[in-house]
Amino acid sequence: MDWQLLITQMLNGLQLGLLLFLVASGLTLIFGIMDFINLSHGSFYMLGAFICSSITAKTGSLFIGIVLAVLVVFCIGALVERLIARKLYQNDHLDHVLVTFGLILVFDTLAHLIWGSQGRIISLPDSLNGQINLGSLVLPSYRLLIIGAGLTVAIGLYFLVTRSRLGMRIRAGASNRQMVSALGVDIDRLYLIVFALGAALAGLAGMLIAPITEASIGMGNEIIIIAFVVVIVGGIGSVKGAFYAALLIGFIDTLGRSYLGDLLALFLSSQNAETAAPALSAMLIYILMAAVLAFRPQGLFPPSNS
Amino acid sequence: MKKTKQLLTSTFIAASLAVASANSYADGVKIGFVTTLTTPAGVIGEDMQNAANLALEHLGGKMADQDVELIFEDDGFKPEIGKQKTDKLVKKDKVDFVSGYIWSHVLMASAKSVLDAGKFLISANAGPSQMAGKGCDSNFFSTSWQNDQTPMAMGEVLNTQGVKSLYVMVPNYAAGKNMAAGVERTFKGEIVGKDMTKWGKDKQLDFSAELAKAKASGADGLFVFYPGSAGGAFIKQYQQAGLKDSLPLYTVFTVDSISLPKLQAADMQGVMGSKSTMFWGPDLDNAANIKFVSDFKAKHGKYPSFYAAQSYDSIMLIDSALRATGGKVDDEDALRAAMEKADFDSVRGDFTYGNNHMPVQNFYLREVVADADGNWTTQISETVYEAHQDPYAADCQL
Numbered sequence: 001m002d003w004q005l006l007i008t009q010m011l012n013g014l015q016l017g018l019l020l021f022l023v024a025s026g027l028t029l030i031f032g033i034m035d036f037i038n039l040s041h042g043s044f045y046m047l048g049a050f051i052c053s054s055i056t057a058k059t060g061s062l063f064i065g066i067v068l069a070v071l072v073v074f075c076i077g078a079l080v081e082r083l084i085a086r087k088l089y090q091n092d093h094l095d096h097v098l099v100t101f102g103l104i105l106v107f108d109t110l111a112h113l114i115w116g117s118q119g120r121i122i123s124l125p126d127s128l129n130g131q132i133n134l135g136s137l138v139l140p141s142y143r144l145l146i147i148g149a150g151l152t153v154a155i156g157l158y159f160l161v162t163r164s165r166l167g168m169r170i171r172a173g174a175s176n177r178q179m180v181s182a183l184g185v186d187i188d189r190l191y192l193i194v195f196a197l198g199a200a201l202a203g204l205a206g207m208l209i210a211p212i213t214e215a216s217i218g219m220g221n222e223i224i225i226i227a228f229v230v231v232i233v234g235g236i237g238s239v240k241g242a243f244y245a246a247l248l249i250g251f252i253d254t255l256g257r258s259y260l261g262d263l264l265a266l267f268l269s270s271q272n273a274e275t276a277a278p279a280l281s282a283m284l285i286y287i288l289m290a291a292v293l294a295f296r297p298q299g300l301f302p303p304s305n306s
Numbered sequence: 307m308k309k310t311k312q313l314l315t316s317t318f319i320a321a322s323l324a325v326a327s328a329n330s331y332a333d334g335v336k337i338g339f340v341t342t343l344t345t346p347a348g349v350i351g352e353d354m355q356n357a358a359n360l361a362l363e364h365l366g367g368k369m370a371d372q373d374v375e376l377i378f379e380d381d382g383f384k385p386e387i388g389k390q391k392t393d394k395l396v397k398k399d400k401v402d403f404v405s406g407y408i409w410s411h412v413l414m415a416s417a418k419s420v421l422d423a424g425k426f427l428i429s430a431n432a433g434p435s436q437m438a439g440k441g442c443d444s445n446f447f448s449t450s451w452q453n454d455q456t457p458m459a460m461g462e463v464l465n466t467q468g469v470k471s472l473y474v475m476v477p478n479y480a481a482g483k484n485m486a487a488g489v490e491r492t493f494k495g496e497i498v499g500k501d502m503t504k505w506g507k508d509k510q511l512d513f514s515a516e517l518a519k520a521k522a523s524g525a526d527g528l529f530v531f532y533p534g535s536a537g538g539a540f541i542k543q544y545q546q547a548g549l550k551d552s553l554p555l556y557t558v559f560t561v562d563s564i565s566l567p568k569l570q571a572a573d574m575q576g577v578m579g580s581k582s583t584m585f586w587g588p589d590l591d592n593a594a595n596i597k598f599v600s601d602f603k604a605k606h607g608k609y610p611s612f613y614a615a616q617s618y619d620s621i622m623l624i625d626s627a628l629r630a631t632g633g634k635v636d637d638e639d640a641l642r643a644a645m646e647k648a649d650f651d652s653v654r655g656d657f658t659y660g661n662n663h664m665p666v667q668n669f670y671l672r673e674v675v676a677d678a679d680g681n682w683t684t685q686i687s688e689t690v691y692e693a694h695q696d697p698y699a700a701d702c703q704l
Binding site (some may be wrong): 002004005008009012013015016117118119121122123124129130131138140141142143209211212213214216217218219221222225254255257258261274275277278279282 | 508546
């Protein structure tokens with residue numbers, strides 16, 4: 001066993017898991033609190049990446065780009081909630097799916113009109129394009145930054161949800177919606193904040209990944225499916241569940257890609273192993289979801305009292 | 307979840323069908339062109355579309371004095387949609403030729419529709435081994451290459467460069483497998499590791515796990531095939547991982563005029579000097595290529611990609627056949643005989659067709675350099691193969 005490789009892969013898994021968490025935390029709150037299925041949540045991820053690329057190109061600073069773009073995506077999220085989502089809370093899930101799927105098309109086309117069909121890159125400053133040596137480990141510095149940023153946001157969210165008044169209401173909303181509004185909490189305002197906050201977090205995830213891949217149309221549609229898997233595995237409405245499920249899925253995906261081929265080669269011919277491994281590692285997270293749905297349908301960490 | 311996915315798929319299909327236009331002429335030549343115009347890979351399709359249109363413009367909009375209608379269709383990067391669009395072109399638009407096809411799996415799904423109808427199919431990119439070997443067809447032609455050839459040339463380059471061990475990374479689909487098989491066919495050293503990553507509409511773009519494995523393998527070189535936008539993403543991560551000096555990069559169909567401008571904008575110096583093999587280059591010195599490249603640059607402000615070169619040639623090949631038959635589109639045998647001669651000024655210089663209708667052509671080694679204006683491009687440094695025929699030709703019964 002190559003320990004250096006294992007540690008590097010664990011960090012890669014952590015990075016993927018944290019990005020998934022940023023997307024899934026908003027999704028799970030919106031799903032859990034408002035009972036609203038938001039397929040277009042991935043669009044905020046894409047918009048975050050594109051807006052950040054434009055601002056970064058203008059100002060020359062990735063930091064300013066991220067800060068401003070998070071604010072912009074927060075506002076877009078608030079607008080979508082106010083103008084569209086709010087009217088749909090009373091309707092059933094099929095309506096949510098239809099409308100938010102339409103929103104995906106609208107946002108994709110909008111991005112096409114504004115930024116063109118080509119993806120857009122976000123340039124990193126030289127200091128982030130390099131590597132950091134940790135003993136004998138050499139790691140890309142930008143990936144460490146993603147891990148740092150992801151953990152910071154996760155801790156911030158933990159304190160927000162468990163220690164603040166807003167967080168108390170969010171948790172209460174996730175457990176029992178009717179009771180919260182019966183107790184006189186301004187539910188409209190709570191919904192608005194949760195929706196916009198979720199959008200901003202998804203946008204942040206898009207901004208963080210774009211310097212590695214690029215901002216491209218449809219990038220959100222790729223991650224939204226996995227984010228839903230995270231939400232289901234973690235337990236709908238549970239931020240804590242989303243955190244653990246996102247990390248679990250990040251590790252499963254990364255380690256599956258890293259070691260499954262060698263593992264299969266132990267009892268399959270190398271030809272078969274090398275074809276089966278990629279297919280199987282892409283399936284692993286769905287197998288996990290199926291297992292969770294079969295044995296623990298409420299998810300691994302459901303919100304209390306639900 | 308499944309419902310959601312099904313809904314997504316069906317709505318995508320509905321949306322893309324709505325885009326397709328339907329108008330038909332009675333006379334003239336009709337050419338269908340299937341490529342990817344949406345999804346991030348749409349940038350490739352755009353390049354092909356521009357080149358096909360430029361070819362038609364160079365022909366004055368006519369082939370053998372007949373009006374030409376060029377109908378573009380978007381395959382959405384999906385075999386099933388590519389097949390639907392091909393069916394539509396053959397049955398509804400009643401085209402005489404179908405060209406295009408970036409992706410091997412899309413071509414494989416669509417080929418039967420064209421060939422069973424007795425029409426001509428001209429691949430302007432995809433070159434799966436099946437179409438070159440046992441599954442070859444008298445009405446199938448290629449203006450590109452068979453998938454294995456370009457990586458085979460790269461295998462030879464690796465041998466002469468003294469690379470003893472190699473790590474291979476390719477996407478997990480028909481062409482990816484052919485590319486890996488191609489380099490393994492000629493490379494004499496040891497393949498110390500191989501990754502096949504998820505591909506398609508939701509393709510994997512974060513290669514952290516694979517790059518860490520490649521680095522840990524201690525290989526002398528890294529061979530990759532990542533066409534389209536995935537290429538840019540790969541190169542960025544390769545540079546960010548700091549592998550330039552320890553693990554030199556050898557690519558096929560990855561570093562091209564689609565990825566290079568973006569890499570230059572991000573100042574990814576790691577790609578400078580990286581080596582790739584190809585049947586063509588924008589600097590190839592022949593009259594047809596000089597005209598093609600300069601007119602394309604004047605019109606679109608960038609170098610044409612190899613996808614563009616192949617698309618340009620596919621239109622020119624059809625034109626050469628129609629000139630030979632005096633514009634008759636219904637004489638299948640005469641058209642085929644004319645196409646087999648490859649009697650046109652190809653941007654790659656002279657080439658001939660093998661028994662399986664795959665080009666027998668030169669392959670070159672190219673390096674990334676900055677041109678006179680400072681734009682990053684590729685420059686041919688040596689000829690690896692002269693008049694090279696693909697290894698599957700012997701399996702073809704034509």
